[in-house]
Amino acid sequence: MEILLKYFADFTPAQLQQFAALQDLYTDWNSKINVISRKDMDGLYEKHVLHSLSIAAFIEFNPGTQVIDIGTGGGFPGIPLAIFFPEVEFLLVDSIGKKLKVVNGIAEAIGLKNVTTQHTRAEDIKTRKFDFAVSRAVAPLKDLWTWSKPLLKKGGQQEMPNGLICLKGGDLTVEIFESDVRPRMVAIQNIFREESFKDKHLLHVSR
Template sequence: RHIMHSLCLGGIMPHRPGLLVLDVGTGGGFPGIPLAIAFPNIHFTLVDSIGKKIKVVQAIVDALGLTNVTALHARAESVQGPFDVVVTRAVASAATLRSWVRHGWSKNPNAAIYALKGGDLHEELSGIKAKLFPISDVLSGEFYETKYVVRIPAK
């Protein structure tokens, strides 16, 4: 379930070779690892503030032989960038995410956050220029009925 959920981002986010993607709050490697497998020509930096989680992620990356992934034990707001795309899954509100990554964007005019979110997002996204993509359009099942990919422009 988490793998398919993560891969939904790949159908919406840009996937041009050479893009730099930051996965904020990767936890066990979601959504970054499934995306890195699907898009080997994109570099993914997976960041989490909990060292034990990053050690597990690094072990998975090593076991899979992924050369397009960097696992980083850090807080999102300390990552310098540059990055073209930020991905995340159930980490923080849209406003908080924007504040954490505001200093690291590349010069890419299409830079954006692609967040996997669920539930009623009206209040959270109030005043933010965001576009919602219902996951239920591509995946069936009760779990996906209230899940979205939310695209939030960098600027």
């Protein structure tokens, strides 16, 4: 929890309470439904929560913004972002229903009112449009863009154009080449100077 306060200083008491509750909640849920590697549980706040919040350090979502988290798994980056942006609407989707059981349980326990979930694949959503899609190490960039592009509204009213924001690691040269898009790429270690973020990047593809 302390590592969040190293980089963010303006949380409300409600947000502090919600973030503080995540360790025990994920520990409990993870013992029933494995959504986080057990060796990562001790580093939950750095490796999962802070990593997710690199998106919040990159862009300030305006109130009323609609965001879809594609392949949310145990709720990353969606849950930390929903705590950070309480006036932004988040739809967290995953094709594995038991993972969404964890997400729903945690969202309910901490009183998140701006999160809904859907047991589906992103490519099967036909009736909704979003300002941004976010994702964390779910699939190659080419696939993520194919799935998210039809879901995104063009233009936007933010500091950056609507689009896909994804968190990825390693050498992305081939993956970006094969995606046929030109993302803006930011090294996460330039945002949060932690050793664990070496070779991790944030990519933004404009719609």
